[in-house]
Amino acid sequence: MSDSRIEPAPDRREQILNAAMICFARRGFHQTSMHHISGEAGISVGLIYRYFENKDAVISAMADNHKSEIQQVLERARGAETLLAALEILFTAHCCENEPQVTAAFVVDLFAEASRNPRVAELVRDVTKTVMDGVTDLIARATESKNATHDLTPRQLTELIFAVSDGMLMREVLNVSTATDSERRERQLEVARRLWRLLFKSESAPVYA
Amino acid sequence: MSDSRIEPAPDRREQILNAAMICFARRGFHQTSMHHISGEAGISVGLIYRYFENKDAVISAMADNHKSEIQQVLERARGAETLLAALEILFTAHCCENEPQVTAAFVVDLFAEASRNPRVAELVRDVTKTVMDGVTDLIARATESKNATHDLTPRQLTELIFAVSDGMLMREVLNVSTATDSERRERQLEVARRLWRLLFKSESAPVYA
Amino acid sequence: MSDSRIEPAPDRREQILNAAMICFARRGFHQTSMHHISGEAGISVGLIYRYFENKDAVISAMADNHKSEIQQVLERARGAETLLAALEILFTAHCCENEPQVTAAFVVDLFAEASRNPRVAELVRDVTKTVMDGVTDLIARATESKNATHDLTPRQLTELIFAVSDGMLMREVLNVSTATDSERRERQLEVARRLWRLLFKSESAPVYA
Amino acid sequence: MSDSRIEPAPDRREQILNAAMICFARRGFHQTSMHHISGEAGISVGLIYRYFENKDAVISAMADNHKSEIQQVLERARGAETLLAALEILFTAHCCENEPQVTAAFVVDLFAEASRNPRVAELVRDVTKTVMDGVTDLIARATESKNATHDLTPRQLTELIFAVSDGMLMREVLNVSTATDSERRERQLEVARRLWRLLFKSESAPVYA
């Protein structure tokens, strides 16, 4: 803070990944050139290659980052008091941090890339499995699951919940400009909440007023 | 030679679009070259430019095609006897015709492209709106919607149903090879069906045991 | 001849290879860029890739060409009346057609490349073997070989003769500018001739006045 | 720290040149990067520039080194008891020290480089002249030259002998793996020896049987 050194530790990797995230969200993986990234990061092209073997490695690293972030969210969700609160944490984090447009565009592109880049596919599968296993476990242990009115297994409930979440995220890229980001988000959240209550309905009052 | 009444050329546009669909699903829009398409179609590169202004126009035309197909499915769904049957038609068509992998890869790429190509975005938004309006209407008029145990409006129900469908399609690209296409599909369909029954539960089971 | 068409068949491959030969001789394989070649050939860079998979393929094709040329020379040598005449054909062709500097620079670079590019090495080994086998055969059958004053086998004689030829070619790149090309060549030829006479000495008069 | 009398740094120049020799032999001058050299030498890239102005200077210095080595060999040859012994020293040194492959690849590359880098050409010409002058002198003074059966001048004999030596070295890079290094070498040496005896045949055998 009082240190006069301009940049104590310019974590280049992170700097490059941040720039790449912006570029990828803006134009997609394959429309983003190394020049775009270097320009956004304010460094030279060659320098990127000191930190990443090639463009694919940048994409993989971003997927890795995405994985860590999601795992942190999972940890937070595990600490929630109720199942619905946990789901809300997951749903919100998945789509709402940063500008939702950016995240959504990136994630959809990530899945598109996964469908043909095996290394990325592996990463996405991995994070997907981890998080879904975590949520399945959460559901299986939740008291809210006891008096359910459906015959969905915890696993199936998880699949349903994630499908809704991913599906909404996918639609997000269309950027229906008839509403602000937060309004749109609120609408989606409301739908999701109602589904959750339906799935984990307790006799008592609705969780959210 | 002088006879120009009978269709002299095969439907080139369709031929090209079919080839493009295969290529796009295989490698994505921006990884597919015009030569890939011409090779797959068995024609020369130059010929593509007689039918499409440029590569973007091919992509847009594919989105157009996708729109027509989905609208046809909507028509079929409208003729179904019950709401659940209609949903099943929609869900199945959306994901199951052709090889699901192909369709899934294409659709995810289409959404990714929509997030930055305004013309594609416009088309996708259009088809999305049309189909969702259609389903909302279907739901609003369905007798199954009367005795619902939730407070979801027809519009919200539609959003929920489509989110589930799209979300599952998105996961499809990961191609978890632990099951055949149809097995995977069956599992997804089972989850979706249970949701639908929960949402439009009719005959029997009282909501509160 | 009377045909008014400007270029009846612009054998692109040959055109490119000619340009490449000039460039390679001028600056070596790895100092020659595809731009250099395309410039020398008067075409665009991209066009080279219609005819050659990549730069290495151009090098290999040149080595191939070199092989054909040498084999033709071998054929001519086979038709010579005396062994010494045959050797003179081989020696002269190997080093003297075109500008000797160009050929020499190219061949030395070719060997240098062979020492690390397996595909080129294979080609050079192949042509080397073919020609040396041919000459060994020529020697074995020549009457001049009968009354030799040495105990060198035909194979060894061949090795000796080729070593001399190659060694002189190697020196050629130094371009000792104290003499014209042809003078230098004449000096080399004189030395070589004397060696050959020594090796295949007949009792009679020297073959060449 | 204040002591600067005793050689504080190891002989960096030599260390770098040794590393460069290994790299150059392995991949050729222009395929060797400064990083390759620094890596092989176990130092940083920047340090090379403290001892050499640029990459070309490294190449020139290597040629210089090569020159010194050859001159030392010439000195040794001068001390030999017979002409044939002297030639054997020269022939053996030229091709056999270190791994022959390495030397051969380096020398062929050196000549290739000489054909377009004037500074290198100058050096190679210089060393060539020095050594050939030395050998010419050796031959002129040798008693073995007296009763020769040929009309070759000492200069021409030198050219012949060196051509054979260089030609065999050039072939060496093809590394016909059908024999070990030493076996191959022995075969070459045998051919060369027979030539020498033919050229400087002394004691016994009359020329005409």
Next chain:
DNA sequence: AATGAATGAGGCTTCATTCAT
């Protein structure tokens, strides 16, 4: 003396697009 991060020009290659035939 020594390091290695940083630069940016330049090399190889691909690809959308045009156009003569």
Next chain:
DNA sequence: CATGAATGAAGCCTCATTCAT
């Protein structure tokens, strides 16, 4: 209508060289 040779801009990546530390 159809072809495919041709172009050239642009993308990915390497590497000689510099310079702050």
